[in-house]
Amino acid sequence: MEPFEQPQQPDATPSAESSETVEPRLLTRRGAVEEDAPERPSLREQAEAKAAAASAAARDAVSRWKARQESTPTRPSPPSQKPRRWGRIAAFSAAGVLLFCGVATGGFILSSRHDLRASIAQLDGTAHAAGLKQAVTITHDAQGVPSITAQSIDDLLEAQGYVTAQERLWQMDMLRRHAAGELAEVLGSSMLDHDRQQRILQLRATADNAVAAMSDDERHQLETYARGVNAYIDSHVNALPVEFSVLHYLPTRWTPRDSVLVMLAMWQDLSTSFPTKLDREALAQHLPADLASDLYPTSTFRDRIPSDPRKDLSTPVESIEQIPLDSTQSKLATPADLLDREQMLAPTSCSDCRAGSNNWAVSAARSASGSPIVSNDMHLGLSLPNLWFETQLHAPGIALAGFSLPGMPLIMVGRNAHVAWGFTNLGGDVQDVYIEHTRGTGAQTEYQRADGSWTAVAHHPEIIHVRARRDVHLDVQTTEHPLGAKTIAAPIISPLFPSEHRSLSLAWILYASDALHLPSLSVAQASSGVQLAQAFRNFGGPSLNLVWADDQKHIGYHAIGMIPVRGSMDRRPRSLPTLDLGQPTPEQTTEPVPDNEPDTQATMREMNFGAPHLLLSAWEPQRRRRVVRREPAKPQRVAPVRGRHRALPPQIKQPRPVAKPEPPVEKPIAPMKPVIDYVVGAAIANTPVDALDRSAAWAGVVPFDELPSIVDPANGVIATANARITPDDYPYTLSNEWVDAYRAERIYRRLERRDGLTPADMLALQTDAYSAYDHFLAQRVAYAIDHAHNVKGDTKRLQAAADLLRSFDGRMTTDSSAAAIVDAIKPALRAALLNAAISKHDHLKPNDKKVEELASLYHWTASNSAMEKLVLLQPARWLPEGITTWNDLLATVTLDALHGAPHDLARWKYADVHKQDIAHPIFGTHRRYFGFLLGTPVGLGPQAVDGDSTTVNASAKKFGASERFTADLSSADSNTANLPSGQSGNLASPHALDQSKAYHEGTTFALPLENVEVQHTLKLLPQ
DSSP, X not given: OOOOOOOOOOOSSOOSSOSXXXXXXXXXXXXXXOTTSOOOOOHHHHHHHHHHHHHHXXXXXXXXXXXXXXXXXXXXXXXXXXXXXXXXXXXXXXHHHHHHHHHHHHHHHHHHHHHHHHTSOOOSEEEEETTOSSOEEEEEOTTOOEEEEOSSHHHHHHHHHHHHHHHHHHHHHHHHHHHHTOSHHHHOGGGHHHHHHHHHTTHHHHHHXXXXXXXXXXXXXXXXXXXXXHHHHHHTXXXXXXHHHHHTOOOOOOOHHHHHHHHHHHHHHHHOOHHHHHHHHHHHTTSOHHHHHHTOOSXXXXXXXXXXXXXXXXXXXXXXXXXXXXXXXXXXXXXXXXXXXXHHHXXXXXXXXXXXXXXXXXXXXXXXXXXXXXXXXXXXXXXXXXXXXEEEEEETTEEEEEEEOTTSSSOSEEEOSSEEEEEEEOOOOOEEEEEEOEESOGGGOEEEOTTSOEEEOEEEEEEEOOTTSOOEEEXXXXXXXXXXXXXXXXXXXXXXXXXXXXXXXXXXXXXSTTOOOOOHHHHHTOOSHHHHHHTTTTOOOSOEEEEEEETTSOEEEEEEXXXXXXXXXXXXXXXXXXXXXXXXXTTEEEXXXXXXXXXXXXHHHHTTOOOHHHHHHHHOOSOOSEEEEOSOOOOOOOOOEETTEEOOOOOOOOOOOOSSOOOOOOOOBOOOOOSSOEXXXXXXXXXXXXXXXXXXSEEEEOOGGGSOEEESOXXXXXXXXXXXXXXXXXXXXXXXXXXXXXXXXXXXXXXXXXXSBOHXXXXXXXXXOBOHHHHHHHHHHHHHHHHOOSOOSOXXXXXXXXXXXHTOOSBOXXXXXXXXXXXXXXXXXXXXXXXXXXXXXXXXXXXXXXHHHHHTTOOOTTHHHHHHHHHHHOOGGGOOTTOOOHHHHXXXXXXXXXXXXXXXGGGOOHHHHOEXXXXXXXXXXXXXXXXXXXXSOSBOOOEEOOOOTTSSSOEETTEEESOEEEEETTOXXXXXXXXXXXXXXXXXXXTSSTTHHHHHHTOOEEOOSSSOOOSEEEEEEEX
């Protein structure tokens, strides 16, 4: 711990201004000493005198004792009374300490509980807010959802700020401090690394720039909202949320910058991809190239494209040639550094958890009401309080019901009088890591531009205040890179990785001065879905999938947000690679595969993977059927692709007798001609790229009108779930990393097969726990166990697992034993494959700590699809040493995964291993202590939940659906909404946890737009 500064002692020599020396002392409630009181020795002088007297007395006593010992013969002395006396003193002292601690603890408990209950939001009566022009009526329903009615938009925004602060002020303060890098100031040195990271990423400076670049209208909205927040703070100085008193600090006044910081916190959560690029670069050094390419698929056969109802598959994008590192840049960051930073940026403790969501819309023709329906559930980290705040807002020209982000005005997701909408994370690649060419150090540091010139880096001093510690000073350096005709400042992020020896800078679209536009008011006033989408024309980010439905019975989709184009904005002809499948010769035919070898094609057909041409382009199966030579026959030709499907071979006819057969004609199958025959931009770099590479420079952003979109598709269904949203002929590359398509595929299958859909059907789909991947893996492992020949271990236990897996229906429910087994197999399989490949490449043992660290660097949002492909095709190159078949591999992995499971696997349930734990971020770290201190639960406690990362009902320990929303456009009041916990951030409030039961049981609550339920009424009056 850093030493504290010692207070300066006053000079003992009288100054010219004062002839007396003032001795420092503590001020007490007795008051100051009067000037005419007689002069007395100071406390220090008294203490010194007493110490001198005691020392003299002690010396005198020792001298007398020695004299007595020398003159008196030795004899037994009576028992001394000193031990008994010191024992009594120690007992009284201990009792005093305990009494003092008890009184202090009791006082702290009473004070904390009083502060907790005193800060419960006022729901009835009257309150006053400075700045209001007219009275505002605020009602609350049975779940504490406010409905705010004002006579002007300004009064509405101010009242919303006031009401939100009533319930979520401490959360709002933490959100702004999190983004700005100011947590250590109130939470101590444990948050110093976090704050250093945020300062290096320049989010606080970005917020300042965004506010300065805002239009007057946007800034006015934020200022009005902030006035309401500050009105609450000013009127409740002695009744602030208990977290402020426990942590001993007060909130600063809310500003427009703080609202922008809250938005940037969300943006960071949804668009941070640079750690994956660094991880991929590091892992690639320890794997053969062919194995590394297997791990990062860019598309799957399950993809469903919202803007194109047909099933399409992308071919892998071209890879950017990586520049060799020079002698000064030869060492990458260590795996430990990369993992530490990754945990700091995404602390969800779930390798497959990426901030995402589900949303969909069904047409009027498919709904029971005859009007379209929209549903949305956003998957984010879960905590107390929940991220979203339900609200209903009414003012002239505005009627809204939905979810607001505390700290931001109006709503993010919900509906107005004419249109309803929901978002999912598109996942556009909006970050690049540049390897800078630098020279010099400190203030003399320069970097090289693409034109060869050298320029000094910009320096940005940052001061981090740390509680009970000295301030920490940072010098953040930035370089400048193009974004079309403009430039952005890219911070040097190498200090985030202590072992990194290169100068790495981060280009991020949010650094653009015009990236942060807030179209909330235009969205609120949209009268149709098309008008709603147009409101996001200048929206900078994060990149999102917008799905909407309106009361004119239209449904639609539009990708929104700025996504950079690399290289050039010029159009160039699309190259059409020839797809050569390898034509059969006259001497070839097929015979069935033996029973002990899996029939890949049959497996595909049984799983209903789609048309053959899709499989061939996506999976490139290496094993089809065994080829056997037969008698020569007349050569056959395979018809080329026409339209979307490959034509069947012509009927085989008896050959005419000829003297000499004609040689076979090798004719490749031509791919389908794309609708759009041009491309724009270069490939996206999946790893750090040379800063001087012009093909990696940002030429601009994808024009809004050319982002994927569709209105009223023929199938009557639009859905997104973070999976790929671009068809094959789309001219721009938006991302290489899409989330597994299992959720999107499931949503389409459930909705396309039914008509007469209702909001209840939407909720059932939101809580659906079927996983196509888990189902496939269970069936394949059961087969492998049945056909394994070289497995060491308890074969009876393996067979019991196989019996449970073969009857598994794919539903990851809490009462399923097979679900628990599959859940254990997935990480074990991934670790077995990666550890074996890395250890073989680096000549290390599979259980070496370095191997495990490197394997932990594998993160890809389509990693389950990569594993599914490997299990399906079973390439021999992935088999670990000593294992000759995939059946043996899967059986061995299963046996390892069952270590620690109960002997009777049928008694092992998914509920035993898959629990969701939502708790307060501070109080939840020591639940028993803070629960006792505050006299109320500080979390929900572990809850067994259905689903996993591949189910529509996505769930993990601290991750899941952060809200559930459905709107039927047949009526303004046909809306439902639910939170995982409750509305209030006050743990003593009846509305802190009152929605959790419905959330976990799959029920919900009404969220009407017009006829709201009234349980409480508060009048907010001008001051």
